[in-house]
Structure formats: C-alpha cells, structure tokens
Amino acid sequence: MFLRQLTYLIALDRFHHFSRAAESCGVSQPALSAGIRQLETELGITIIQRNRRFYGLTAEGERVLAWARQTVAALDGLRQEAAFAQDIAGGSLAIGVMPPAIQVVPLLLESLRAAVPALHVEVKVHSSNEIVHLLREHTLQLGLMYLDQVPPDGPFETHTLYAEEHVLAAAKSMALPAGKTMQWSDIETIPLCLLSRNMRSRQLVDAGFQKAGVTPTIMLETDALELLHAELLAGRLASILPVAALPDRIGAVGLHTRRVVPCASPDVGVVRLNQPNNTALLGRVWEIANTLKLDDVYTS
Numbered sequence: 001m002f003l004r005q006l007t008y009l010i011a012l013d014r015f016h017h018f019s020r021a022a023e024s025c026g027v028s029q030p031a032l033s034a035g036i037r038q039l040e041t042e043l044g045i046t047i048i049q050r051n052r053r054f055y056g057l058t059a060e061g062e063r064v065l066a067w068a069r070q071t072v073a074a075l076d077g078l079r080q081e082a083a084f085a086q087d088i089a090g091g092s093l094a095i096g097v098m099p100p101a102i103q104v105v106p107l108l109l110e111s112l113r114a115a116v117p118a119l120h121v122e123v124k125v126h127s128s129n130e131i132v133h134l135l136r137e138h139t140l141q142l143g144l145m146y147l148d149q150v151p152p153d154g155p156f157e158t159h160t161l162y163a164e165e166h167v168l169a170a171a172k173s174m175a176l177p178a179g180k181t182m183q184w185s186d187i188e189t190i191p192l193c194l195l196s197r198n199m200r201s202r203q204l205v206d207a208g209f210q211k212a213g214v215t216p217t218i219m220l221e222t223d224a225l226e227l228l229h230a231e232l233l234a235g236r237l238a239s240i241l242p243v244a245a246l247p248d249r250i251g252a253v254g255l256h257t258r259r260v261v262p263c264a265s266p267d268v269g270v271v272r273l274n275q276p277n278n279t280a281l282l283g284r285v286w287e288i289a290n291t292l293k294l295d296d297v298y299t300s
Contacts, residue, residue: 006068073138091281096131143271171235184212193220
C-alpha cells in the first residue's frame with residue numbers, strides 16, 4: 001500500500017470527481033483510478049461506487065477514508081516534526097475561526113509569530129460545528145470558536161480567551177438612550193442589521209428578544225461582517241454584535257455602543273485535538289495560545 005493511494009482517496013472524497021481529484025494530486029485521471037483500484041485489490045474490498053462517474057464511497061470505503069486521513073495527517077506531522085527540529089522558526093498551521101471571532105485572529109497570529117517567526121498560517125472561516133468536524137478530520141490543527149459547542153465527551157482540549165458580550169452599536173448620528181446598558185425592549189423600534197439566523201451569535205440575540213417578548217425591526221440579515229460594518233458606519237442601520245465582531249471605528253468619530261442586558265455570555269476560546277502524537281510545532285502553538293486571555297480586550 002502506497003501513501004499516494006491514500007492521498008488519491010482523500011482527494012476523490014473532497015472533489016467527488018475523478019478529473020478534479022487527479023488534477024489536485026498532480027497526476028492523470030487514469031493514474032488516479034488505477035491507484036484506487038490497486039488499493040481496493042490490496043485490501044480486498046470495494047471502496048468506491050463507480051460506473052463512469054464517482055457515485056460516492058461504500059461503507060467499507062468510509063472506514064478506509066477515516067484511516068487514510070489519520071495516516072496522512074500523522075505523516076504530515078512527522079515531516080513538520082523533522083523540519084521543526086532543524087529550524088524552530090518555521091512550520092505550517094491551519095486555523096478555523098467562526099465569523100464573530102475573525103478579528104481576534106490578528107492578535108493570535110501576532111503572538112504566534114513572535115515565537116515562530118516564519119510560521120505559515122492558513123485561516124478559514126467556519127461555523128463552530130464545522131470546526132469540530134474539521135478538527136476530527138485533521139484538516140484543521142486549531143479552532144477558534146464557542147467552547148460550549150465542543151462535545152464534552154470528545155477528544156478535544158480547550159482554552160478560554162474571553163466571555164462573549166453583545167452590544168448594540170450605531171453611528172453617532174443615530175440617537176440612543178443615555179446610559180451604558182439597554183434592555184431588549186429599548187431596541188424594538190430601532191432598525192437593525194443582524195448576522196444570519198444560522199449563526200449562533202444571532203441565535204443568542206433572537207433568544208434575548210424572544211424571552212423579553214419583543215419583535216425587533218430587522219432590515220438586513222447577512223453572514224458578511226463587512227456588510228454589517230458598512231451599514232453601521234454609514235448610519236443607515238444599527239446592529240447587535242459581539243464586542244469582538246465590532247469594526248475598529250468606535251469612539252468620537254465612529255460608533256457608540258450600549259451593552260444589551262440580559263444576554264447569554266458564552267466562552268470563546270481555542271480548541272485542538274487531544275492526541276499523544278502532537279507535533280512540537282503544535283505543542284508550541286498550544287503553549288502560546290494558553291498564555292492569551294482577552295477579556296480586557298473584548299468586553300465593553
């Protein structure tokens with residue numbers, strides 16, 4: 001059994017198309033198909049459902065795929081371990097971050113690069129549930145997400161960075177009640193732009209309105225923070241967002257905010273797989289992440 005056969009299988013599951021999988025592996029389609037058939041012959045099972053097209057994996061193929069991902073991830077870790085032993089200044093890291101915490105990433109990267117100057121980082125935006133799934137598949141090495149979404153019986157380690165706090169944010173041109181806090185009933189008639197309903201941050205906002213018996217005036221819903229920020233800064237709409245998801249322009253020439261009470265304050269933090277063969281690089285990254293505490297930064 002060759003490692004490249006396992007790589008072919010992972011690519012085929014990713015693209016669900018022989019040609020695109022072959023292209024991603026840098027081989028011809030016949031070479032990829034032959035490699036998969038050879039793997040099936042060596043194992044004595046049928047791995048993929050096929051005619052002239054890829055129709056998915058068999059039940060046996062799904063189990064082989066899980067082993068393939070673990071094997072390839074372990075080999076990548078071994079390569080990084082060897083490179084890290086030679087040069088502590090480099091390495092690669094894949095991080096998944098939920099949208100409301102995207103602005104936390106530069107602070108995290110600043111700390112990581114101070115210790116590992118040539119660190120190469122790939123950051124992708126996912127929901128908390130997707131981050132858990134991708135950590136299990138070894139596609140990500142680190143997640144930044146709601147910690148109460150981490151399965152308590154799963155193979156994960158966590159570190160809390162801050163407790164999320166929601167605020168109403170609006171341009172200075174939009175009048176808000178005096179004081180540092182607002183009740184949900186105070187927001188009922190304010191035109192709002194909010195994150196999409198499938199995002200947990202939004203679900204916490206909806207729960208606040210529902211518990212208070214308030215029907216909000218929602219004019220825009222989106223999963224794009226940039227669009228919410230544009231509406232806020234233009235003074236067209238207000239929004240209810242976690243402090244960590246606010247744009248930078250808060251203060252005299254930007255936005256004013258009011259803390260919304262009562263509102264749930266789930267912990268946000270970093271997550272990794274708890275496994276005995278973590279690389280030296282990931283061990284160092286985790287050590288650095290565990291020194292961070294951002295409550296003073298992301299509370300109003």
